[in-house]
Amino acid sequence: MRSMPADTLIVRFELLPYHLPLRREWRSARGAIRHRSGWLVRLIDARDRTGLGDCAPLPEAGTELPERAGQALRLLARALPGQTPPQALSALPAGPPAARAALEAALLDLQAQTAGLPLRRLLDAGAPDRVRVNAALGPLDAGARARAAAAAGHGFTVLKLKVGLAPVTEELAALARIAAGLPPGATLRLDANGAWNEPAAAAFIAGCRALPVESLEEPLRHPDPERLARLQGDAGFPLALDESLAGGTPPVPLPVRRLVLKPATLGGLRPALALAAQARAAGCECVVTTTLESAVGAWAAAQLAAAVDPASRRAHGLATGAWFARDLAPAPSPAAGWLSLPSAPGLGVAIP
Numbered sequence: 404m405r406s407m408p409a410d411t412l413i414v415r416f417e418l419l420p421y422h423l424p425l426r427r428e429w430r431s432a433r434g435a436i437r438h439r440s441g442w443l444v445r446l447i448d449a450r451d452r453t454g455l456g457d458c459a460p461l462p463e464a465g466t467e468l469p470e471r472a473g474q475a476l477r478l479l480a481r482a483l484p485g486q487t488p489p490q491a492l493s494a495l496p497a498g499p500p501a502a503r504a505a506l507e508a509a510l511l512d513l514q515a516q517t518a519g520l521p522l523r524r525l526l527d528a529g530a531p532d533r534v535r536v537n538a539a540l541g542p543l544d545a546g547a548r549a550r551a552a553a554a555a556g557h558g559f560t561v562l563k564l565k566v567g568l569a570p571v572t573e574e575l576a577a578l579a580r581i582a583a584g585l586p587p588g589a590t591l592r593l594d595a596n597g598a599w600n601e602p603a604a605a606a607f608i609a610g611c612r613a614l615p616v617e618s619l620e621e622p623l624r625h626p627d628p629e630r631l632a633r634l635q636g637d638a639g640f641p642l643a644l645d646e647s648l649a650g651g652t653p654p655v656p657l658p659v660r661r662l663v664l665k666p667a668t669l670g671g672l673r674p675a676l677a678l679a680a681q682a683r684a685a686g687c688e689c690v691v692t693t694t695l696e697s698a699v700g701a702w703a704a705a706q707l708a709a710a711v712d713p714a715s716r717r718a719h720g721l722a723t724g725a726w727f728a729r730d731l732a733p734a735p736s737p738a739a740g741w742l743s744l745p746s747a748p749g750l751g752v753a754i755p
């Protein structure tokens with residue numbers, strides 16, 4: 404039965420701080436992290452339904468600082484009781500991106516539950532029930548070859564590795580050894596997280612010619628559009644913008660063939676979906692991932708991924724649950740490179 408508006412009023416909110424250790428250090432050209440901290444946002448409506456959102460700021464990935472996120476969460480959440488989710492969503496101010504994304508996700512979770520729809524179908528009526536994902540293999544270190552071979556053996560065809568952590572020639576040699584151990588069809592998604600100047604990036608890209616590279620994220624320390632466009636012209640695979648999309652409007656025309664969309668740096672699922680539509684109109688492809696978030700943030704991004712690319716032509720990120728020593732809820736757990744999404748209304752995740 405359709406709920407009356409009074410049933411859907413938000414009656415209270417909770418901001419629950421959390422601290423989750425990682426199993427192993429997460430290393431990239433922007434530094435290393437050993438844990439993720441943030442707030443679980445819980446909105447409760449008059450029928451006792453719960454909407455969940457995750458706010459885990461990671462400034463080096465393009466979010467606000469934690470102190471700023473905490474302030475914004477408290478301020479923005481205070482305005483929600485007494486409103487319905489659609490009212491609150493249309494009045495949600497800009498605010499810092501990770502805090503805004505968490506509140507928006509919790510509101511969308513409630514709205515989708517009220518509508519009786521999985522969250523992805525609120526975003527796109529044709530969103531499918533599964534998405535392709537990459538294997539998140541961490542840095543190109545001594546163990547990377549074994550991790551890549553194991554992931555390929557488990558059916559992942561896109562293997563993501565962090566590069567830009569050692570000299571270009573060493574990394575190219577390591578990638579060639581990894582590629583030699585992969586089955587046909589397995590590809591490498593590489594992420595330099597802004598490690599290089601233009602000559603180093605050009606040398607790396609030239610050295611990738613004989614390798615099965617699927618894409619390369621954020622090659623440049625100073626990602627100005629002209630340099631990126633030159634590099635993209637010489638690359639036989641998509642270059643991608645990721646953290647350099649945070650906090651601004653994307654360059655027009657887009658200098659690369661791909662965008663990596665993260666709700667926490669773009670201010671939420673709907674801003675990310677709008678950017679995806681804009682990119683698609685310009686002939687640019689999109690993949691969705693997180694800033695290494697708890698299961699709550701990862702499931703929200705997974706719902707977005709289904710809406711962004713209904714045909715699931717490209718693998719998304721999202722499969723980072725195994726990096727966490729513990730989590731707030733069961734994390735997305737892919738099989739053979741595919742992630743099945745919950746059929747339950749809303750976000751589809753509950754906190755035990």
Ligand SMILES: O=C(O)CCC(=O)c1ccccc1C(=O)O
Nearest residue numbers: 464539563692693694695720721
């Ligand atoms: O996309 C994935 O598979 C893992 C997520 C990831 O790489 C990431 C995690 C935290 C911060 C930045 C990034 C990134 O893509 O640059």
Ligand SMILES: [Mg+2]
Nearest residue numbers: 594620645663
């Ligand atoms: Mg990236």
